Amino acid sequence: MMATPAQPDNGNADVRAVERQQVDSPFFVQTLSRELSASPRRIAVAIVLAFTLVRLVWAYALGFGIDESYTIGQSRFLALSYFDHPPLHYWIAHAASVLFGTGWAIRIPTVLMFSATSWSIFCLTERLFGGVAAVFSVLFLNLSLFFLVSAGAWIVPDGPLMFFLACGAQVMVRIIFPSPGEKEPTIIWWILAGGLFGLAGLAKYSALFTLAGLVFFVIATRHRRQLLTAGPYVACFVGLIAIMPVLIWNVQHDWASLRFQTGRGSPQFAPSAFARMVLGQIVWLGPWIAIPLVQSALHAFRKGRTERELFCVALAVPAIGYTTLQALWSGAGFPHWPMPGWLFVFPLLGARLSGRIRPAIHYAITISLLTLTLLVTAVALGGSGALHRLNVPALHDPTEDLIDWSPVAKVLTPLRVGRPDGPAVAGLDWAEAGKLDFAVGEIAPVLVLGRDKRGFATRSDPRLAGRRGLVIVASEEAWAKKGSGLSCLPEDPLPVARVPVGRAGQAELTLLVIPVEGCIGAAQ
Structure with a gap:
């Protein structure tokens, strides 16, 4: 194919480029x-x-x-x-x-x-x-x-x-x-x-x-x-x-x-943990934003950058660098840890796009x-529980954490929970206890029976369970995994209630309500 002969240049090429950009751009x-x-x-x-x-x-x-x-x-x-x-x-x-x-x-x-x-x-x-x-x-x-x-x-x-x-x-x-x-x-x-x-x-x-x-x-x-x-x-x-x-x-x-x-x-x-940290940041930032951010940060590293660019780089690098790299030698890390550093890369991105x-x-x-x-x-999936209803065994519903546990409060009331001399309430780990605490924490003290108690360890007195009795509330899945690790349970304890909870009128989890006496053992 032969090339088309070049036309004579009758004006400034840059001006024509700007004019073309004006024409090609919507009003x-x-x-x-x-x-x-x-x-x-x-x-x-x-x-x-x-x-x-x-x-x-x-x-x-x-x-x-x-x-x-x-x-x-x-x-x-x-x-x-x-x-x-x-x-x-x-x-x-x-x-x-x-x-x-x-x-x-x-x-x-x-x-x-x-x-x-x-x-x-x-x-x-x-x-x-x-x-x-x-x-x-x-x-x-x-x-x-x-x-x-x-x-x-x-x-x-x-x-x-x-x-x-x-x-x-x-x-x-x-x-x-x-x-x-x-x-x-x-x-x-x-x-x-x-x-x-x-x-x-x-x-x-x-x-x-x-x-x-x-x-x-x-x-x-x-x-x-x-x-x-x-x-x-x-x-x-x-x-x-x-x-x-x-x-x-x-x-x-x-x-x-x-x-x-x-x-x-x-x-x-732990290279796998490091890879998860990197990929997690890309997902959290959005790949379509993460890539320009990285390009802007690298651009500011080049020789001859101004002090203003270096100011942003200096505020960004320690948080991003340390929290990402430490996953390589510790195996621990969450992708939101480096985000305070990325906060200060956005000015560099703005400067590059300007x-x-x-x-x-x-x-x-x-x-x-x-x-x-x-x-x-996300709102549609989180509000409806649609992923759960797909019932795909290999697919975990990340929106399951949004399920409200408050219906369990009605079941606890007849068990004297909430009365001055009534039993305390406990979850098997800090995460389920957190959901339980939000649901019933205003009417009853909440404990954690697992080893990882987080803030419950410094807030709750475990002796309450011995003095007042205890009602364990746990999801069926958590009970199957951790219930057997409680050393203080009577043989084959039976739940007094099974409380279905979910979204959009559909049950997604079943909460077990199990009264016991003086159980302060640790769940595995």
Whole structure:
């Protein structure tokens, strides 16, 4: 095939390329592109409000999983700190339950907090890379699955953690990268930064990784001169004051929480665990966002990058690097652990996309439609239990954790549960006890008979079972696996009730209600 002869160039090729792009782009994309350049803050506000509405619908439509049920149950008992995590999200859940009860509205503070997180990331990115980059960063942050539903709507420690890390970083950007004409930051800014990072530590221990990255950035760049001022040391002192409840609680409980978090896994070479960590992060971020994020981070590593890019890299790498690599030698890890690091890669992604506005807009529209489709599907499956009704033996229904156990409360009432001298209630492990605690914790103390008691170990008195009797509530599956490991059971105990629970009027689990006397043994 012969090539077509080239036509003479009668004008500027770049101008023609821009004109072709204008012609090829739909009218609303052209309009959005112009508006994005002219009013990035207005678009950012619209994005934050839109995703706030999406999260509120999500919060209303789906029930509570194991982690949320456990958190709400534990939060009924105010303490300086707790076994699993620092106390902040428990305190927030307690306050929300006082205001809204334990229905779906208890998630509202988490939803609003992530809206504020989104705006903080916008402001941080705007200062570093400009308004257009900031719009893309906040949009793709909210389109990422973990930040959309877990950190953004669930009652878990990640919501408060992300909020205070983002706000603390935003203050540090104001200190380190002042805009032309701005006054030199005073000690108040350092106090504010210390307080915000301290509150991040009051939300989750992994805030330490972000702080380590920040310290490294300051030491490794010209900003080390800040160490000659009082600001950093005042900030450290304020942060230490903020996390004091965690330190006091750990001292009182033989460092139980820190020993639990640092003792996960066992020394071993575990490439499969490492692979799960990597793949899990890709899934949680969304592959369509994870790949551009990685590309943006690698781009910022190249020689000649600016300090502003290195600032984001420094805050991101410790959390991502350590929590991912440690799975290789410990065999333990969850893909949400590195997410505080990925939070600070989104500004880099926004900066990279800001140079290609129209392709970025097309991509954002595609990802938005895909994400909306996934959310609608998840709500439909989670609310109906459709996966369970497929009855495929090899297919585990991940939405099964959303099943509400509250129907069991009606069965417990005739057994004197809830009366001052009535029996306590127990689950066979911390996860089922968490679901049980959410269902009946307001009327009866809940214990765990298994070895892994989590927060129940420091909250409940096991002697209650000996003084008042005990009613075990367990799913049939858990009872078949762990019931025989209880050393104190009478021979062949019989349940007094079988309670079906499920969704959309369909039974999916059967809960066994088994009264026993003085059973405080451990389940295997």
